[in-house]
Amino acid sequence: MDKFIIEGNGPLNGEIDASGAKNAALPILCAALLSDEPLHVTNVPKLWDIGTTKKLLSQMGVDVQHPSEHEWVIDAKPITTCVAPYELVRTMRASILVLGPLLAKRGEAHVSLPGGCAIGARPVNLHLMGLEAMGAEIKLEGGFIHAKATRLKGAHIVFDTVTVTGTENLMMAAVLADGDTVLENAAREPEVVDLARCLRAMGAQIEGDGNTTIRIRGVKDLHAARHRVIADRIETGTYLVAGAATRGKVRVNKTDPSMLDAVLVKLQQAGAKVSTGVDFIEVDMQGQRPKGINIHTMPHPGFPTDMQAQFMAMNCLAEGTSTIRETIFENRFMHAQELLRLGADIRIEGNTAIITGKERLAAAPIMATDLRASASLVIAALAADGETFIDRIYHMDRGYENIEGKFAALGARMKRVGKLIS
Numbered sequence: 001m002d003k004f005i006i007e008g009n010g011p012l013n014g015e016i017d018a019s020g021a022k023n024a025a026l027p028i029l030c031a032a033l034l035s036d037e038p039l040h041v042t043n044v045p046k047l048w049d050i051g052t053t054k055k056l057l058s059q060m061g062v063d064v065q066h067p068s069e070h071e072w073v074i075d076a077k078p079i080t081t082c083v084a085p086y087e088l089v090r091t092m093r094a095s096i097l098v099l100g101p102l103l104a105k106r107g108e109a110h111v112s113l114p115g116g117c118a119i120g121a122r123p124v125n126l127h128l129m130g131l132e133a134m135g136a137e138i139k140l141e142g143g144f145i146h147a148k149a150t151r152l153k154g155a156h157i158v159f160d161t162v163t164v165t166g167t168e169n170l171m172m173a174a175v176l177a178d179g180d181t182v183l184e185n186a187a188r189e190p191e192v193v194d195l196a197r198c199l200r201a202m203g204a205q206i207e208g209d210g211n212t213t214i215r216i217r218g219v220k221d222l223h224a225a226r227h228r229v230i231a232d233r234i235e236t237g238t239y240l241v242a243g244a245a246t247r248g249k250v251r252v253n254k255t256d257p258s259m260l261d262a263v264l265v266k267l268q269q270a271g272a273k274v275s276t277g278v279d280f281i282e283v284d285m286q287g288q289r290p291k292g293i294n295i296h297t298m299p300h301p302g303f304p305t306d307m308q309a310q311f312m313a314m315n316c317l318a319e320g321t322s323t324i325r326e327t328i329f330e331n332r333f334m335h336a337q338e339l340l341r342l343g344a345d346i347r348i349e350g351n352t353a354i355i356t357g358k359e360r361l362a363a364a365p366i367m368a369t370d371l372r373a374s375a376s377l378v379i380a381a382l383a384a385d386g387e388t389f390i391d392r393i394y395h396m397d398r399g400y401e402n403i404e405g406k407f408a409a410l411g412a413r414m415k416r417v418g419k420l421i422s
């Protein structure tokens with residue numbers, strides 16, 4: 001299994017480019033299932049989860065071509081089966097995003113139930129309730145969701161909880177439904193907006209994305225389209241926090257500051273000088289130690305849960321005591337026990353972590369437990385004294401493209417050992 005060996009060696013300094021957003025690319029690649037004409041997608045990041053999506057689409061008989069490294073041309077016309085098997089779904093929860101498109105276009109879907117993962121139970125009841133409200137017949141059998149519908153019908157759906165992939169799945173189902181669908185208490189994440197933009201390019205009629213009420217008028221067919229995936233705001237934020245935690249100066253290019261308001265406010269509160277342009281963000285700590293900041297995770301435009309672990313690593317090194325409250329997932333503090341191994345001072349009380357910053361952390365062998373937890377461990381290791389070994393970094397490969405290359409461009413001493421799992 002791959003490991004990172006990281007030598008803490010002072011402030012990170014330099015600039016990198018953001019990759020395309022994993023959480024926008026995943027639903028967009030699945031949206032290709034909604035049409036018999038090709039979908040041409042650019043700025044698709046090269047990641048493990050994206051590779052899993054390719055396997056998933058290919059085993060359904062869908063044709064996937066890559067005219068260049070980050071470019072996909074997906075033709076779902078030759079599809080032969082509407083099954084998403086356990087072996088693929090268990091490694092990537094976002095596989096559930098084939099459910100809405102398959103049902104809407106092909107009239108059936110057989111998708112293995114995604115299991116719980118390290119960050120919480122993550123049920124899909126709201127996806128299923130919404131599809132049932134649109135007239136789908138759904139059975140759970142042998143660990144699979146079996147769904148059928150001759151043609152879905154438009155419906156008025158109010159989500160109990162804001163769900164990102166739930167909103168995406170139902171939006172994709174509704175674009176081909178008979179009649180109008182209204183999604184209330186919908187997720188407002190930029191990735192939902194990017195999916196809506198792609199669907200509109202394919203001929204869908206959608207209004208209100210980016211707000212809590214989304215209206216969709218079903219159409220008979222979608223057509224060929226081109227779409228460029230937005231920049232990854234979580235990847236962007238991760239490198240900026242790594243710069244701040246190491247008292248450095250980091251600039252991320254090819255990104256979009258308007259997607260990171262809540263994160264940039266927190267970096268400013270931590271003492272960073274933040275400069276932005278249309279497509280870049282620069283964070284400069286001017287050599288100063290960050291100040292501990294309080295965080296409360298919320299659906300967009302609140303502070304993203306996917307940045308919580310990285311800020312915890314920074315707070316461990318910051319001046320003062322701070323609190324982090326995780327309100328989205330019930331078990332997203334797995335990184336805390338590993339940060340403790342580096343000498344951090346963290347106390348967990350329910351969904352709140354109380355952190356007292358230490359001037360220095362010290363290297364130790366540690367283990368990644370999930371995607372963003374891995375990123376937080378890398379940040380802490382970069383700021384720790386000595387050489388840290390991080391095990392199970394395959395979690396990080398799920399969501400960060402060219403990790404070693406990008407950190408090396410910022411001056412980090414980081415090496416991968418072991419064989420890359422694909």
Ligand SMILES: CC(=O)N[C@H]1[C@@H](OP(=O)(O)OP(=O)(O)OC[C@H]2O[C@@H](n3ccc(=O)[nH]c3=O)[C@H](O)[C@@H]2O)O[C@H](CO)[C@@H](O)[C@@H]1O
Nearest residue numbers: 023094122123124125126127161162163164165166328329
């Ligand atoms: C591929 C992708 O885009 N993943 C993101 C997506 O995950 P994902 O879409 O899975 O997360 P959700 O927004 O659905 O989850 C939010 C909360 O709703 C609950 N819930 C969700 C659906 C449901 O049917 N029932 C239910 O109870 C979940 O358990 C969780 O407590 O949004 C999360 C919250 O911003 C991010 O952390 C993930 O990175």
Ligand SMILES: C=C(OP(=O)(O)O)C(=O)O
Nearest residue numbers: 023093094306371372399
């Ligand atoms: C939790 C995440 O991804 P997923 O929903 O695919 O598990 C994430 O991107 O931080």
